Amino acid sequence: MTISETNRAPRAVGRDQQQARRFRNRLRHDSAQVAIVAVALALVALLAYAVKEGLAQKGIKFSFAFLANAAGFEISEGKTLSFIDGFLPSFETFTSDRSNGAAFVTGMLNTVKVAVLAIIFSTILGTLLGVGRLSTNWVVRTLSFWIVEFVRNTPLLIQLVFWYFAVVLQFPPLASAAKLYGGLIVSQQGLYLPALSWEGDGSAVSIGLATATWVAVAGAILDPVKGMRRACTVAIVILIGLFFATGRISIDYPVATRFQASGGTGLSPEMAALLLAIVVNSASYIAEIVRGAIDALPKGQWEAAGSLGLSRRNTVNDIILPQVFRVVLPSFGNQYISLAKNTALGIAIGYPDLFNVYGTVANQTGHSLEGIVIVMISYLMLSWIISAIVSWADRRLNQKGASR
Amino acid sequence: MIAYAFKWSRHNLFAKPFDAVLSIVVIPGTLWLVYSALHWALTAAQWDVIPQSMRVLMIGIFPADQAWRAWTAVGIIGGLLGAGLGCVFGFRKHHALFLALVPVVLLIVGGGWQVPALTTLVMAILACGWVLTSYLPLARHVLLPAAVTGFIAVFAVMAPPGVGLWGGLLLSVLLTLVTAVLSLPIGILLAFGRRSRFSSVRLICTGYIETMRSLPLILVVYWIWILMPVLATGWGLADVARGMIGFTIFYSAYVAEYVRSGLQAVPKGQTEAARSLGMSEFDINRSIVLPQALRVVVPPLVGNVLDIFNAAPLVFIIGLTDFLRAGQMILANPQNGDRTYEVYSFLLLSYFLVGSMITYAARKLEAHMAAGSR
Numbered sequence A: 001m002t003i004s005e006t007n008r009a010p011r012a013v014g015r016d017q018q019q020a021r022r023f024r025n026r027l028r029h030d031s032a033q034v035a036i037v038a039v040a041l042a043l044v045a046l047l048a049y050a051v052k053e054g055l056a057q058k059g060i061k062f063s064f065a066f067l068a069n070a071a072g073f074e075i076s077e078g079k080t081l082s083f084i085d086g087f088l089p090s091f092e093t094f095t096s097d098r099s100n101g102a103a104f105v106t107g108m109l110n111t112v113k114v115a116v117l118a119i120i121f122s123t124i125l126g127t128l129l130g131v132g133r134l135s136t137n138w139v140v141r142t143l144s145f146w147i148v149e150f151v152r153n154t155p156l157l158i159q160l161v162f163w164y165f166a167v168v169l170q171f172p173p174l175a176s177a178a179k180l181y182g183g184l185i186v187s188q189q190g191l192y193l194p195a196l197s198w199e200g201d202g203s204a205v206s207i208g209l210a211t212a213t214w215v216a217v218a219g220a221i222l223d224p225v226k227g228m229r230r231a232c233t234v235a236i237v238i239l240i241g242l243f244f245a246t247g248r249i250s251i252d253y254p255v256a257t258r259f260q261a262s263g264g265t266g267l268s269p270e271m272a273a274l275l276l277a278i279v280v281n282s283a284s285y286i287a288e289i290v291r292g293a294i295d296a297l298p299k300g301q302w303e304a305a306g307s308l309g310l311s312r313r314n315t316v317n318d319i320i321l322p323q324v325f326r327v328v329l330p331s332f333g334n335q336y337i338s339l340a341k342n343t344a345l346g347i348a349i350g351y352p353d354l355f356n357v358y359g360t361v362a363n364q365t366g367h368s369l370e371g372i373v374i375v376m377i378s379y380l381m382l383s384w385i386i387s388a389i390v391s392w393a394d395r396r397l398n399q400k401g402a403s404r
Numbered sequence B: 001m002i003a004y005a006f007k008w009s010r011h012n013l014f015a016k017p018f019d020a021v022l023s024i025v026v027i028p029g030t031l032w033l034v035y036s037a038l039h040w041a042l043t044a045a046q047w048d049v050i051p052q053s054m055r056v057l058m059i060g061i062f063p064a065d066q067a068w069r070a071w072t073a074v075g076i077i078g079g080l081l082g083a084g085l086g087c088v089f090g091f092r093k094h095h096a097l098f099l100a101l102v103p104v105v106l107l108i109v110g111g112g113w114q115v116p117a118l119t120t121l122v123m124a125i126l127a128c129g130w131v132l133t134s135y136l137p138l139a140r141h142v143l144l145p146a147a148v149t150g151f152i153a154v155f156a157v158m159a160p161p162g163v164g165l166w167g168g169l170l171l172s173v174l175l176t177l178v179t180a181v182l183s184l185p186i187g188i189l190l191a192f193g194r195r196s197r198f199s200s201v202r203l204i205c206t207g208y209i210e211t212m213r214s215l216p217l218i219l220v221v222y223w224i225w226i227l228m229p230v231l232a233t234g235w236g237l238a239d240v241a242r243g244m245i246g247f248t249i250f251y252s253a254y255v256a257e258y259v260r261s262g263l264q265a266v267p268k269g270q271t272e273a274a275r276s277l278g279m280s281e282f283d284i285n286r287s288i289v290l291p292q293a294l295r296v297v298v299p300p301l302v303g304n305v306l307d308i309f310n311a312a313p314l315v316f317i318i319g320l321t322d323f324l325r326a327g328q329m330i331l332a333n334p335q336n337g338d339r340t341y342e343v344y345s346f347l348l349l350s351y352f353l354v355g356s357m358i359t360y361a362a363r364k365l366e367a368h369m370a371a372g373s374r
Helices: A015-057 A100-132 A138-152 A156-170 A204-222 A228-245 A269-296 A299-307 A312-349 A354-365 A368-399 B002-012 B017-044 B054-059 B064-088 B093-109 B114-135 B137-141 B143-158 B168-194 B199-213 B217-231 B239-265 B268-276 B281-318 B323-332 B340-373
Strands: A079-082 A090-093 A185-187 A190-193 A195-198 A249-252 A265-267
Touching (some): A015 B199, A100 A312, A156 A269, A228 A249, A265 A269, A312 B281, A368 B217, B054 B168, B064 B137, B064 B340, B114 B137, B143 B168, B268 B281, B323 B340
Antiparallel strands (some): A185 A190
16 A cells, blocks of 8 residues: 555654754744844934934924923913922913923813813713614604714814804804803803802811812712712712802802903813814714614613613613613723814814914924924823723723623 | 604604603704704805805815816716725616716806816716726726726826815815825734734834824824925925825824724634645735725725815815815905805815715615625
């Protein structure tokens, strides 16, 4: 038979040979690895060299010293951090004699301000829209659908410019501004809301009350022991009531005169338009996420709730949404990151966010590359912080979670 | 009929007390909004500003006597688009009706006979491409070379008057096309790099993708725009080219993520089977994994094209005159100072129209793919 001749494994090798082959393979892999790293490093070095040469030709030196120089320009709104008195930084209005670094801080704070407010409002509005798309009411359903479709299929930049030029700037001037119930003033020069103002002094009672409130808030959020959250919430309500009763906190209503408004909290027209545009835009995307998650829930959940005799509202509030929020948090996180990135569009309407301030500083000093590094790191940090917070919330929500 | 309407509204509008309250609040509010919008659009609005400035909106500051170049480019793009559509959806009567509707609407809206005539021509080319690929399987095999040739032809036609003159909606379309086409191969490479055998390659690709995904597009475009002259001194790259590079660099990261999700969707058995047949890793990836992965990610990639198109107005930051800037240029003319609502409505509605069509195509495509894989 010829089989016995071919039966022998063609590549049977001894142990030594096998080890040698493994060694060769390992060597090949490692040397490729080293070569790749070397090429990557060489490319980066080449890039850095080219940039340095290019800058040298224009007579610019790469250094971060300009950050300490006086800025010499004004920023229309926003606070900067000041470390002058005491250990804790305090918020101060930015003036042109502050440093370039302080200008960057102002821009960053403005970006964070819009991003945080937009995240809160767009989550609320987006959930409403998402639930509205599955409403039993035909009008609400159709309306939500068309709002979401329209917003998702048009560019955010045009929406933003529309909100600014066609809505906010068309409000009545401050002199004849509409004053709504509750002291809200809507005008071309901005929106003014009533604000809480702190009247308390540095006495032990005030500080004690404030500390107790913060502790209660922290307790309500972190919920260290089961049942703590309810007690903390009650405590917060009582403490806030105490503040009002003793006159340590009072409501400060804005008062409009002919050219300016005083008191309360003001939103500049740029900020109002940016906030509106981003909230509406982001809410539409969140609505899609919520709707998708509700659709993906097993139908048995609805049916089981119905067979227990729960009303539709109770079903949505107590059965559907709690499960949905567990599922959608990672998608929400992605949406929050893209929301935070979208605040950079504020430059189109002159909102002094980080990118806008960077542009001004780069123009004034010529240090555009150093600015790139700073702005890039700032945005990366912002994205990372948001995703860290969301994944923390995700872990907390899902740790006790039943199997999905 | 009345009984039916009564029954329908009881089920859909007044099913429960809460629904009834919602309906009573929302219906009059919506009706009032729709009525006032229509009332404004039909009586108060002065729409004449749109046809008057149509050329600026469509091609920006591109010279008027060179408009034939823009029309040629639109014709080529239309033909390729039709050919692409034909590969997936067979040509049907209602498609023809829809295509014929476009010039008719343009004729009714006004603006002379020239534009509707040329639009008819473009639609005819589109229909030709569509019919060709839907009925002739042979045409599908030559689609890729034809697309490359068409692409080069578009640029050859558009370039002579000066790249810097590109503007208006045409600039948005060209930018979207270039970005979508260039970011696909780079994205595929990055996606493979992210699951490479070499940890260094994985690290570099992951770092690139994650960095790009946490930065705003407007920043990336702006930085590429200021970095390019420093890096490539003496090349004299035009603003448009720098913008396209910025968009491509940014969107490659997004394409890479979509492709990666497609790569993960390919069952492991496919790779193992190919390996047992003795194929090399390169061959496995090229002819087994990639085709199946790309098939899955076509709908999200079409959605990505919509994202690019919606992001195109950002090029205002590097001083280009795109659709939005063209609209603002028209408004800057004191003669048109009070036409804010007309111009912005037109911009938003045009974008909405194009965007809805792309979304619709993506949804159909998804359904088509799902039906095919069952």
